[in-house]
Every structure is written in structure tokens, then in C-alpha cells.
Amino acid sequence: MTATLERVDVARTAPAKGRSRARARHRLTVLALMAPATLGFALFFGYPLVATIGFSFTKYDLINAPEWVGWENYAYMFSDKLFRTAVYNTLWFVVVLTAARVVFALGVASVIARLKSGVGLVRTLCYLPSLAPPVAATLVFFLVMRPNEGPLDAFLGWFGVDGPLWFADPVWAKPGIAAVVLWVSGDLMIIILAAILDVPQEQYEAAELDGAGPVRRWWHVTLPTISPVLVFGVVNSIILALQLFTQAVVAGSAASGSADVTGSTKVLGFPENSTLTFPMWLYTQGFRYFDMGYAAAMATVLFVISFAATALLVQRMRRASHQEER
Amino acid sequence: MTAAAAVVRPVRWRKGLDWVAVHSLGLALGLMFTLPVVFVFLTAVMSDDQAFTKDLWPREWHWGNFVEVFDQAPLLKYLGNSLLYSSLATAGMLVSSIPAAYALAKLRWRGRDVVFLLVVGAMMLPPQVVAVPLYDTWSSLGLTGTLWPLIAPYFLFDAFSIFLLRQFILTIPQSYVDAARVDGCGEFQALLRIVVPMARPGIAATALFCFLYTWNDYFGPLLYTSEKPDQWTLSLALSTFKGMHHVQWNLAMAVTLLIMLPAIVLFAFAQRSFVRGITFTGVKG
Numbered sequence: 001m002t003a004t005l006e007r008v009d010v011a012r013t014a015p016a017k018g019r020s021r022a023r024a025r026h027r028l029t030v031l032a033l034m035a036p037a038t039l040g041f042a043l044f045f046g047y048p049l050v051a052t053i054g055f056s057f058t059k060y061d062l063i064n065a066p067e068w069v070g071w072e073n074y075a076y077m078f079s080d081k082l083f084r085t086a087v088y089n090t091l092w093f094v095v096v097l098t099a100a101r102v103v104f105a106l107g108v109a110s111v112i113a114r115l116k117s118g119v120g121l122v123r124t125l126c127y128l129p130s131l132a133p134p135v136a137a138t139l140v141f142f143l144v145m146r147p148n149e150g151p152l153d154a155f156l157g158w159f160g161v162d163g164p165l166w167f168a169d170p171v172w173a174k175p176g177i178a179a180v181v182l183w184v185s186g187d188l189m190i191i192i193l194a195a196i197l198d199v200p201q202e203q204y205e206a207a208e209l210d211g212a213g214p215v216r217r218w219w220h221v222t223l224p225t226i227s228p229v230l231v232f233g234v235v236n237s238i239i240l241a242l243q244l245f246t247q248a249v250v251a252g253s254a255a256s257g258s259a260d261v262t263g264s265t266k267v268l269g270f271p272e273n274s275t276l277t278f279p280m281w282l283y284t285q286g287f288r289y290f291d292m293g294y295a296a297a298m299a300t301v302l303f304v305i306s307f308a309a310t311a312l313l314v315q316r317m318r319r320a321s322h323q324e325e326r
Numbered sequence: 327m328t329a330a331a332a333v334v335r336p337v338r339w340r341k342g343l344d345w346v347a348v349h350s351l352g353l354a355l356g357l358m359f360t361l362p363v364v365f366v367f368l369t370a371v372m373s374d375d376q377a378f379t380k381d382l383w384p385r386e387w388h389w390g391n392f393v394e395v396f397d398q399a400p401l402l403k404y405l406g407n408s409l410l411y412s413s414l415a416t417a418g419m420l421v422s423s424i425p426a427a428y429a430l431a432k433l434r435w436r437g438r439d440v441v442f443l444l445v446v447g448a449m450m451l452p453p454q455v456v457a458v459p460l461y462d463t464w465s466s467l468g469l470t471g472t473l474w475p476l477i478a479p480y481f482l483f484d485a486f487s488i489f490l491l492r493q494f495i496l497t498i499p500q501s502y503v504d505a506a507r508v509d510g511c512g513e514f515q516a517l518l519r520i521v522v523p524m525a526r527p528g529i530a531a532t533a534l535f536c537f538l539y540t541w542n543d544y545f546g547p548l549l550y551t552s553e554k555p556d557q558w559t560l561s562l563a564l565s566t567f568k569g570m571h572h573v574q575w576n577l578a579m580a581v582t583l584l585i586m587l588p589a590i591v592l593f594a595f596a597q598r599s600f601v602r603g604i605t606f607t608g609v610k611g
Contacts, residue, residue, distance in 0.1 A: 029513040030435045037426035037445075040483025044460065045448045051459035062465060108355055114348045124597065125356040129363070131589035133542035133561045136582045140362045143369060143579060149380045151365045183362065187604045194605040214344070243452035246544040250565050279454040286458055287549060296458045303455045310450040314443055 049303065055296035062290050073297035083298075085273045086281035089174065093244050093277065096178055098237040101185050102230060109193040110218065123193065130186030134246040141180045142167060142254050167255035170274035177247050177275060181240070188233050195226040228316065235313040242306050245279045252276075278302060363586075370579040377576035391580045398577060399567060401560070401584070408559040411473045411547070412540040418481035419536045424529065426483075427491030428517050432503050442492070448485035453545055461549060471554040476546045486539070487532050493606045494528025495521060531603030534596055538589055560585050 056073055058066035077083050112122055129137065145152050145166040153163035164172045199222055207217045223230075249268065256270035268284055269276030282302065286295025369377055370391055372384040395401060429435070430442055464475040498521060506516040522529070540546075544561050551557040564585055567578055593600055 027435070030429050030433055033425040033429035036422040036482045037488060040422065040479060041444065041448060044479045044483060045451065045456060048456035048459040052456060055458055062462065111348060111351045111355060115352045116345065118349070118352060122352045122356045126359045128590065128593065129359055131538060131593055132586045135544055135561045135565045136585050139564070139578065139582050140366050143575065144362050144365055149378070151382055154380060154382065183359065190601055190604045191607065239450050243454065245454070253565065279452060282454050287461065292458050292462070299455045299458060302452055306450060306452055310447055313450070314446055
């Protein structure tokens with residue numbers, strides 16, 4: 001920071017002509033460095049965002065020219081029963097996954113942080129699953145939670161409990177998918193663990209002198225100090241849950257027995273539409289029924305919601321960086 | 327025995343109990359995360375018949391299952407497609423994102439903060455939001471049914487990589503960059519000679535994440551290539567494997583294991599890059 005300021009001062013004392021030339025060159029350099037990214041942003045985010053909103057007011061099937069229909073697509077959402085189902089399911093995931101993911105990752109990280117030996121090993125074991133492709137991770141749980149024959153049912157059998165049909169049961173399919181997501185939340189664990197290990201040791205010692213035990217130290221020292229990272233975890237989880245797609249598609253199609261994801265739509269949301277998420281319904285409408293206008297309207301709704309979540313994160317980030325500068 | 331020793335003893339005893347409790351919890355966690363993959367492995371080496379049963383332990387070890395899956399589906403074809411997608415995307419990302427990340431981290435210019443916020447916004451945007459117009463455009467170019475609509479953007483813009491690289495480059499002391507400038511280096515030379523060598527761990531981590539993200543990607547290949555099985559990636563093919571080929575549990579799990587393998591191998595070689603990379607995405611604003 002200070003170095004840059006000095007550089008500006010040096011430039012200020014230089015002759016005016018050279019300064020403006022240097023400034024023009026600097027501007028050109030920035031332009032050259034940012035050119036590919038700017039073009040890419042315009043092509044793959046700027047244009048499609050505007051176009052999505054445009055398409056959302058049309059009826060478009062990819063073959064015939066788009067036809068203006070006004071607010072019709074948005075109005076249709078209120079009479080579309082599966083739209084409501086999809087909104088409910090996605091909200092379920094947003095609430096459950098956000099709470100479960102942050103609490104779970106915080107719990108695991110807190111245990112790892114207190115280990116005296118084997119930290120590296122346990123951290124690696126907890127993190128590794130998060131590298132698995134979501135399709136593979138879902139199939140792993142599909143095996144573990146196989147009705148009757150699966151290891152989970154074998155485990156429950158020891159206690160005399162008969163497991164449900166899991167992924168084929170409308171009540172248990174969503175928790176099953178949530179379990180898959182928790183299994184692969186190792187990245188959040190590592191982030192929280194790093195934050196816990198960054199808490200200054202003196203703060204713990206001061207609390208210990210005041211007579212605080214490990215639990216109270218965790219509650220009064222660890223938690224407040226790492227709260228910015230927990231906020232990141234909440235927002236990150238909300239966005240993750242909003243776009244939940246792969247795990248739900250794979251779980252539904254595998255459980256339906258005809259894992260023909262690409263050809264038919266009847267398996268999406270199996271069983272009884274209990275795993276039909278918002279992005280899945282958007283995908284089905286747009287790319288299976290080729291009702292691009294309606295899909296674009298749903299995309300616009302998804303954009304508004306995820307934009308709000310992102311704005312929350314950005315605001316927090318700026319506040320945190322301001323505090324850092326102070 | 328003095329009074330002081332009598333006080334110390336219960337404290338030490340409690341500490342020991344604490345140690346046992348925490349370490350058995352840690353052990354349980356490690357097992358909980360590992361066991362599912364162990365079950366997958368054990369099922370993968372079972373015989374066709376046994377894989378349908380409750381058994382957890384294979385009666386005979388059928389290592390041939392890992393070979394047989396290659397006869398059941400054109401896995402090598404899918405592997406080739408996955409490698410094409412992941413390696414080209416990663417190469418393109420490195421070319422396009424390093425300069426942008428440098429400009430965002432080490433140069434001062436008007437609008438820089440706004441541009442950075444746009445990058446964060448793009449990073450958070452669900453891919454489904456922009457799918458309709460993008461699909462429309464790629465289909466009018468005749469490129470749907472191929473992986474190019476997924477690869478091409480990486481040569482211009484990848485929000486997550488720009489974000490992560492910027493975070494890494496920020497940690498390079500400004501004095502190094504300034505010294506290069508004083509020595510008469512232009513910005514491009516400063517980037518190539520100072521920043522890129524110093525940010526090598528960060529660049530490695532970003533490349534790893536990019537490779538794995540594309541390797542694991544399901545929505546992209548589904549959107550553009552679902553009608554063209556000869557263009558499928560491994561992830562997409564795996565989702566249809568059990569149903570399409572009427573194969574048994576053991577073979578499906580053998581493929582599942584094979585697909586998870588590259589990530590595990592990459593991690594084994596670059597564990598520190600991974601951990602540093604993840605930490606940078608969350609903590610440093």
C-alpha cells in the first residue's frame with residue numbers, strides 16, 4: 001500500500017508531459033490485461049443476463065422466432081403446481097442445508113482443531129470426499145442407503161430398526177440428498193478450521209485466567225472471532241442450495257430404477273416430485289419441453305434471489321476489509 | 327503428599343480424559359467420512375450375485391470387475407472427452423485469468439473495485455440463470471452437441487479463477503513489483519518475471535480447482551451433449567451407467583471408484599496447494 005503511494009508521489013514530481021504519457025501507457029496496460037476478461041464477461045454474463053430477462057417476456061421454442069407475451073410466463077408460475085413444488089423443495093434445501101452445513105462444518109473443524117496428534121490425517125479424511133464428482137458422491141450414498149441390503153440398514157438392524165426406502169421414500173429422499181452434500185462439505189471445514197487456528201492464542205490464555213473452561217472459551221472466544229467466516233459459510237451454503245441440481249437429478253433417476261436422465265423427464269423429481277428442485281424444473285421446462293420463455297422467467301427469479309444473497313456477502317466482505325484497514 | 331499435588335492430580339486426570347474424548351471423536355469423524363468409500367470398494371470387488379446381497383465383505387475378490395467395466399461402456403471414449411474438456415479449460419483459464427487477476431491485485435485504476443465486485447457476482451451466479459440465451463446462441467452457431475460451448479469461455483473469463491488468483495497475488499509484497507518497475511520492467515515483464523514465479527503455488531492451486539471443477543461438472547455436459555453419447559464426459563456417463571447398461575451394483579461401483587481416482591491422485595501429490603487454495607477462498611476478503 002505505502003509503496004504504491006510513494007510511486008504516485010514520484011510521478012507527481014515528474015514533468016507534466018511525461019506524466020500524461022505515462023498515465024496513458026498505464027491505462028493502455030490495464031486495458032490490455034483486462035481485455036479478454038471484459039470480453040468474456042460481456043459475452044457469457046452481461047449479454048445472457050439481459051437476454052434472459054428479454055426472453056422471459058416471450059414464448060420461444062428455439063425454432064420459431066420469439067413471440068412477445070408480456071407477463072404471461074410470470075403469471076403462469078402461480079398456476080403451475082410443479083413450480084410451487086420446486087420452490088418448496090429448494091427452500092427446504094436452503095433452510096436445512098445452510099443450517100446443517102455450517103453447524104456440521106463448524107463442529108468437525110472444532111474437533112480437528114483440538115486434536116493433539118493425527119490432525120493431518122483426520123483433516124485429509126474429512127476433506128477427501130469433497131473432491132468426488134457430485135454424480136459419484138450421490139451414487140456412493142445410494143449404495144450406502146440401499147433399502148434392506150445397504151450398510152446403513154445393516155447398522156440400523158443392530159438396534160432393531162427397519163430402515164425406510166431412503167431415496168425411494170418421498171420423506172427421506174431430501175434428507176438423503178442433504179447427507180450427500182454434508183459428506184462433501186470438506187472445503188467449508190478447511191476454511192473454518194483455518195479461521196479457528198488463526199485465533200490469537202493470547203485470547204484463550206486471557207479467558208483461561210478468567211477461569212473459563214474449554215466450552216466457554218469456545219463460545220466466548222472462538223465463535224465471535226471466526227464469525228466473518230461463518231457468515232461466508234452461510235451465504236456460500238445458501239447459494240449452493242439455490243443451485244442444487246446434480247445430486248437431486250442423480251438420486252431421483254437412480255432411485256426410480258431407470259437411470260435414463262438424458263432421455264425422459266418422468267424420473268426427474270422421483271419419488272413423487274420430492275426431489276424436484278427449482279433449477280431442475282427450469283432445466284426441464286427449457287431444455288426438455290423447449291419452453292424457453294418460461295425457463296427464462298424462472299431464471300430471472302433465480303437471478304434476483306441469488307443476487308440478493310451475493311449482495312449480502314459482498315457487503316459483509318467490504319465491511320470486513322474496511323475493519324482490516326483500520 | 328502436599329496439598330498442591332492433590333489439587334494438580336484431578337486436573338491432569340481431567341486433561342487425560344479430555345484427550346481421549348477429543349481423539350475418539352476425531353477417529354469417529356475420520357471413519358464416518360471414509361467408510362462410505364470403503365463400502366463402495368468392497369462392493370466393487372464382489373461377484374455379480376453377492377453384490378445384490380446384504381453382505382459387506384466380498385466372499386471372493388473379483389479384481390476383474392475393474393477391467394470388465396471397460397467392456398460394458400466406452401469408458402475410454404468418455405475419459406478422452408473428460409480430459410479434453412478439463413485440460414483445455416484449465417489451459418485457457420491460465421492464459422485469460424492471470425493477467426486479469428494481476429490487474430485487479432497490483433495495478434491501480436479507476437473502476438477496479440466495481441470490476442472486482444462484478445467478478446464476485448459472476449462467481450456466485452447459478453449456471454442455470456444464463457443457460458437459456460447461451461444455449462440459444464451456441465445452437466445457432468451449430469455447436470450444441472459438442473463440448474466447445476463449455477471450453478471456449480475459459481479462454482476469456484472464469485470468475486472463480488480470477489478471484490482466487492487475485493487473492494494469491496495480493497499476498498506478494500508490492501515492493502517486489504515496484505522494484506521490477508524501477509529496474510525498467512514494463513507491467514507485462516513484471517507480471518511474467520516477478521508475479522508469475524512468486525505466485526506459482528497459487529497458480530497451481532487455481533489450476534487444480536479448475537481441472538477438478540470441469541472434471542466433476544455435470545450440468546454443463548448434460549445441457550450441451552446429452553443427445554450425443556459420443557461426446558459424454560465421465561461424470562455424465564456415470565449418471566446413466568447403472569440404468570442404461572443394466573449392469574450390476576459391483577460394476578457401477580467399480581466405475582464410481584475409477585472416476586474418483588484422479589481427484590485422489592491429484593490430492594496426494596498436491597495436498598498443500600489444495601488446503602491453501604481453499605483457505606484463500608474464504609478468509610481473505
